Amino acid sequence: MPxxxxxxxxxxxxxxxxxxxxxxxxxxxxxxxxxxxFPALRTHLTNSAGQLRPFVNLFLGxxxxxxxxxxxxxxxxxxxLRLVPSVAGG
Amino acid sequence: MLxxxxxxxxxxxxxxxxxxxxxxxxxxKLKASSALIIGTGGLGSPVALYLAxxxxxxxxxxxxxxxxxxxxQRQIVHGTGMVGRLKVDSARTRLLDLNPxxxxxxxxxxxxxANAMRIxxxxxxxxxxxxxxxxxxxxxxxxxxxxxxxxYGAIYRFEGQASVFYAREGPCYRCLFPEPPPPGLVxxxxxxxxxxxxxxxxxxxxxxxxxxxxxxxxSSLAGRLLLYNALDMSFEYVKLKKNPNCKVxxxxxxxxxxxxxxxxxxxxSLDHAEGSLGSGWELTARQLAKKLKRGDKIRLIDVRExxxxxxxxxxxAQNIPLGELAAHLEELDSAQEIVLFCKSGTRSARALEIxxxxxxRKVKNxxxxxxxxxxxxxxxxxxx
Numbered sequence: 149m150p151x152x153x154x155x156x157x158x159x160x161x162x163x164x165x166x167x168x169x170x171x172x173x174x175x176x177x178x179x180x181x182x183x184x185x186f187p188a189l190r191t192h193l194t195n196s197a198g199q200l201r202p203f204v205n206l207f208l209g210x211x212x213x214x215x216x217x218x219x220x221x222x223x224x225x226x227x228x229l230r231l232v233p234s235v236a237g238g
Numbered sequence: 239m240l241x242x243x244x245x246x247x248x249x250x251x252x253x254x255x256x257x258x259x260x261x262x263x264x265x266x267k268l269k270a271s272s273a274l275i276i277g278t279g280g281l282g283s284p285v286a287l288y289l290a291x292x293x294x295x296x297x298x299x300x301x302x303x304x305x306x307x308x309x310x311q312r313q314i315v316h317g318t319g320m321v322g323r324l325k326v327d328s329a330r331t332r333l334l335d336l337n338p339x340x341x342x343x344x345x346x347x348x349x350x351x352a353n354a355m356r357i358x359x360x361x362x363x364x365x366x367x368x369x370x371x372x373x374x375x376x377x378x379x380x381x382x383x384x385x386x387x388x389x390y391g392a393i394y395r396f397e398g399q400a401s402v403f404y405a406r407e408g409p410c411y412r413c414l415f416p417e418p419p420p421p422g423l424v425x426x427x428x429x430x431x432x433x434x435x436x437x438x439x440x441x442x443x444x445x446x447x448x449x450x451x452x453x454x455x456x457s458s459l460a461g462r463l464l465l466y467n468a469l470d471m472s473f474e475y476v477k478l479k480k481n482p483n484c485k486v487x488x489x490x491x492x493x494x495x496x497x498x499x500x501x502x503x504x505x506x507s508l509d510h511a512e513g514s515l516g517s518g519w520e521l522t523a524r525q526l527a528k529k530l531k532r533g534d535k536i537r538l539i540d541v542r543e544x545x546x547x548x549x550x551x552x553x554x555a556q557n558i559p560l561g562e563l564a565a566h567l568e569e570l571d572s573a574q575e576i577v578l579f580c581k582s583g584t585r586s587a588r589a590l591e592i593x594x595x596x597x598x599r600k601v602k603n604x605x606x607x608x609x610x611x612x613x614x615x616x617x618x619x620x621x622x
Contacts, residue, residue, distance in 0.1 A: 156397050157424055160559065160560075161561055203417055203418060211477055212478070214481075234424055235392040235424065236368075236371045237369055237427040237430075238277055238280055238369040
């Protein structure tokens with residue numbers, strides 16, 4: 149299964165895990181499976197229309213999925229997705 | 239024409255002069271160069287110290303805060319003897335002690351749309367060492383509009399990010415983050431905590447990138463975002479590309495001047511106290527104490543993390559960490575008066591929004607959090 153790496157600010161919504169396996173063959177399916185398993189994440193990642201919020205960046209390997217095929221980007225079983233959050237601390 | 243180095247400077251910078259990539263000409267470049275550091279906190283401290291030590295001839299420092307004891311765990315440009323002093327004065331004193339030959343300008347004012355152009359104008363490179371989203375977007379737009387590089391760093395607990403946003407050559411901050419997260423969604427270091435060394439690591443990387451830019455050497459972080467994890471001791475990179483729809487650096491920009499960044503980020507402006515909602519949905523520590531004394535039946539909900547209870551707690555309060563609140567709504571009675579609190583009022587303001595959106599109306603936020611209670615009601619409790 150593909151793996152999703154979760155940044156610290158969101159880990160409290162996935163029982164403190166640093167990464168979780170996600171199911172699906174596209175980024176969209178993977179994100180839906182994640183939010184079904186951890187519903188508290190949904191308000192953080194999506195807007196009221198269910199779309200990913202603009203500050204949520206997903207990278208497949210080194211590439212932003214916005215530079216690939218967006219949510220339709222295909223996922224292989226060994227792929228690693230990474231959420232890169234907005235962080236303000238200084 | 240680059241300035242000459244004095245005999246004293248040749249001795250001081252001898253380890254730089256020995257490096258072919260720097261050498262005498264490079265050191266003269268640094269002497270002629272300038273850097274503006276926005277924020278003299280966790281990130282700004284190591285940046286300022288290293289740029290001063292390296293011989294950057296003109297350094298600007300922007301901050302409007304005073305040194306507090308809780309800063310000293312990570313803000314290493316300040317010392318215990320400077321507690322209560324203006325941060326820019328404290329930092330300037332330290333930098334001039336480190337390197338008396340440089341010029342250090344202190345700007346004891348908030349960095350805003352009104353003064354940013356004026357303050358930044360003489361400087362070659364801008365370093366983002368701030369702790370809030372409005373100023374980060376302001377710095378980005380300023381750098382895009384003026385063609386200056388924005389050396390970026392940001393931290394959270396054990397994780398840090400760094401990059402160089404230089405719109406002339408690559409993406410800007412808005413290309414990656416077109417919009418800020420809603421207020422309260424991303425906790426600040428003041429609420430979430432931060433490993434004291436973390437800003438040292440990220441700030442030192444920012445200083446490195448600034449020096450490389452000023453010298454014109456090496457490959458910069460432009461077009462790459464460094465993701466550092468102190469617990470894993472991992473340094474990973476992701477690629478950043480220019481967003482063709484970017485509102486400030488794209489081919490059809492909508493932003494031609496600096497805007498109101500507090501409004502853009504949906505947060506109260508600087509004249510509001512931390513954790514203040516500016517509405518009728520909060521009460522002060524003294525008001526809460528009065529209500530409890532006269533026997534009002536109030537359900538106190540502490541939304542801090544469990545480990546914070548060992549520092550201070552309120553008798554009778556129930557601990558439901560903010561991240562778990564949504565899952566515990568059924569346990570709460572919307573007919574009962576509820577008062578939410580955290581450390582300083584920011585997380586409980588977010589908790590208030592969660593309860594409000596679930597239909598709760600008899601709910602208030604303790605303004606200033608348990609720290610306000612410790613200052614105004616029960617002085618036996620520590621402030622943290």
